[in-house]
Amino acid sequence: MTPTAQLEALVWQLVASIPAGRVATYGQIARLAGLPQQARLVGRILARLPAETRLPWHRVVNSRGEISNPNPTRQYQHLANEGVAVANHRVSLRTYQWQP
DNA sequence: TGTTTGACGGACA
């Protein structure tokens, strides 16, 4: 297994551990993975997830609580289903950010 | 092989 594949698996594991109704930021996942400057890497990994993935990728937002996903519709729906309020295109990190 | 592009983030004006 290549190092990058292990990293990908670690990111998957971390994202999977975000509880329903909470969110994490890309940078937060990167830090938890031991790569503090690699928020973009997390974004890339989520961007290539298959559409039918079971992973709760929708619980990952950017550092301002905004949806970075270029196709935000599904993400808004999933968050709403879990009771996460998105007001003015933003989630309140103060209220919803996951505290591991 | 060199350059550009991003589901990012923090510092600064």
Add this chain to the structure above:
DNA sequence: CTGTCCGCCAAAC
């Protein structure tokens, strides 16, 4: 609040 600049780096071009 908006916008600029820089660090980061695998993939796409």
